[in-house]
Amino acid sequence: MKAVVAGAAGGIGQPLSLLLKACPLVDKLALYDVVNTPGVATDLSHISSIAQIEGFLPADDGMKKALTGADIVVIPAGIPRKPGMTRDDLFKINAGIVQGLIEGCAENCPDAFILVISNPVNSTVPIAAEVLKKAGKFNPKKLFGVTTLDVVRAETFVQSLTGEKDPSKTVIPVIGGHSGETIVPLFSQAKPAVKIPEDKLDDLTNRVQFGGDEVVKAKDGAGSATLSMAYAGYRFAEKVMKAAKGETGIVEPTFVYLPGVEGGDAIAKETGCEFFSVPVELGKDGAQKAINVLGSANEYEKKLLQACYEGLKGNISKGIEFVQNPPQK
Ligand SMILES: NC(=O)C1=CN([C@@H]2O[C@H](COP(=O)(O)OP(=O)(O)OC[C@H]3O[C@@H](n4cnc5c(N)ncnc54)[C@H](O)[C@@H]3O)[C@@H](O)[C@H]2O)C=CC1
Numbered sequence: 039m040k041a042v043v044a045g046a047a048g049g050i051g052q053p054l055s056l057l058l059k060a061c062p063l064v065d066k067l068a069l070y071d072v073v074n075t076p077g078v079a080t081d082l083s084h085i086s087s088i089a090q091i092e093g094f095l096p097a098d099d100g101m102k103k104a105l106t107g108a109d110i111v112v113i114p115a116g117i118p119r120k121p122g123m124t125r126d127d128l129f130k131i132n133a134g135i136v137q138g139l140i141e142g143c144a145e146n147c148p149d150a151f152i153l154v155i156s157n158p159v160n161s162t163v164p165i166a167a168e169v170l171k172k173a174g175k176f177n178p179k180k181l182f183g184v185t186t187l188d189v190v191r192a193e194t195f196v197q198s199l200t201g202e203k204d205p206s207k208t209v210i211p212v213i214g215g216h217s218g219e220t221i222v223p224l225f226s227q228a229k230p231a232v233k234i235p236e237d238k239l240d241d242l243t244n245r246v247q248f249g250g251d252e253v254v255k256a257k258d259g260a261g262s263a264t265l266s267m268a269y270a271g272y273r274f275a276e277k278v279m280k281a282a283k284g285e286t287g288i289v290e291p292t293f294v295y296l297p298g299v300e301g302g303d304a305i306a307k308e309t310g311c312e313f314f315s316v317p318v319e320l321g322k323d324g325a326q327k328a329i330n331v332l333g334s335a336n337e338y339e340k341k342l343l344q345a346c347y348e349g350l351k352g353n354i355s356k357g358i359e360f361v362q363n364p365p366q367k
């Protein structure tokens with residue numbers, strides 16, 4: 039497996055590259071960024087793991103060299119939030135960054151799994167899809183918005199109520215998008231079941247929806263979640279790679295283009311959103327099946343879902359519009 043990290047010198051990129059360097063599934067690891075990748079790659083190259091590592095900058099066709107032959111490309115390139123900003127405030131800069139990197143993927147590694155971390159995910163994934171469509175290279179089974187951090191947060195925050203020793207043993211579907219009210223944790227469907235006192239549910243739900251803000255506030259101007267995101271991004275990338283190698287029964291929520299994934303059409307109809315995060319069964323070719331968990335949401339969660347649909351639709355159209363009718367420079 040050849041893995042590429044685009045944005046590899048950043049706050050997420052560096053620890054994510056470390057985890058991928060240590061991963062026995064990876065034989066080759068290419069680090070791409072507009073700065074500092076030679077240093078990061080040389081540092082990581084001293085680790086005695088299997089992956090052969092190289093760093094690339096834009097000069098000398100660096101992006102092309104990094105992406106050529108890639109099986110999986112993980113993208114945490116772009117600016118992070120500061121206090122007072124929404125994820126949508128990042129659109130202006132990050133939309134163009136993601137567009138450029140995806141054009142590179144379309145040209146140099148059209149068959150790779152592409153995992154988009156750059157915010158606003160609700161819009162950058164539709165941008166990626168449009169760019170790939172334009173190039174005639176769109177495979178919806180291989181394009182993923184990474185929403186795993188929302189799942190990881192739900193698992194962690196519910197632990198104070200369950201007392202479970204290992205929080206990752208509680209499976210909680212978190213669906214919708216990746217910002218504020220578009221993030222919908224379905225605690226009613228936790229496995230094993232969790233009992234959440236009624237007076238605690240609002241706070242718990244809110245903490246998952248606004249977990250990103252908690253970190254932005256604590257970092258006080260020095261960025262947003264990086265280490266927990268690197269963990270979450272790695273967890274998702276590892277699942278995609280394991281499934282690609284033939285492991286079965288792997289399911290994780292991720293933000294996908296529903297009409298392109300088996301079982302997705304019905305969910306797109308019900309939600310009115312073509313892009314949506316749902317638990318997806320992963321297979322050799324990527325997203326094998328979208329699992330419809332909407333029907334079993336309780337009344338509380340159904341209300342959250344209504345708010346989610348409204349916000350998400352606008353974010354999705356904004357991304358599509360950016361590629362179809364590019365802003366005048
Ligand atoms: N999906 C999710 O759950 C999460 C997403 N994020 C998002 O991830 C992104 C990155 O966050 P951080 O690593 O904290 O930011 P950072 O600023 O520390 O790192 C970003 C890196 O991207 C690089 N970069 C910029 N333009 C590039 C280009 N055209 N090609 C390649 N690399 C480029 C920068 O040089 C920098 O090294 C942000 O947009 C942030 O909002 C952050 C946390 C969670």
Ligand SMILES: O=C([O-])CC(=O)C(=O)O
Pocket residue numbers: 118119125157187249250251253254262263
């Ligand atoms: O909050 C942010 O801007 C970064 C992010 O997406 C998260 O931590 O969930």
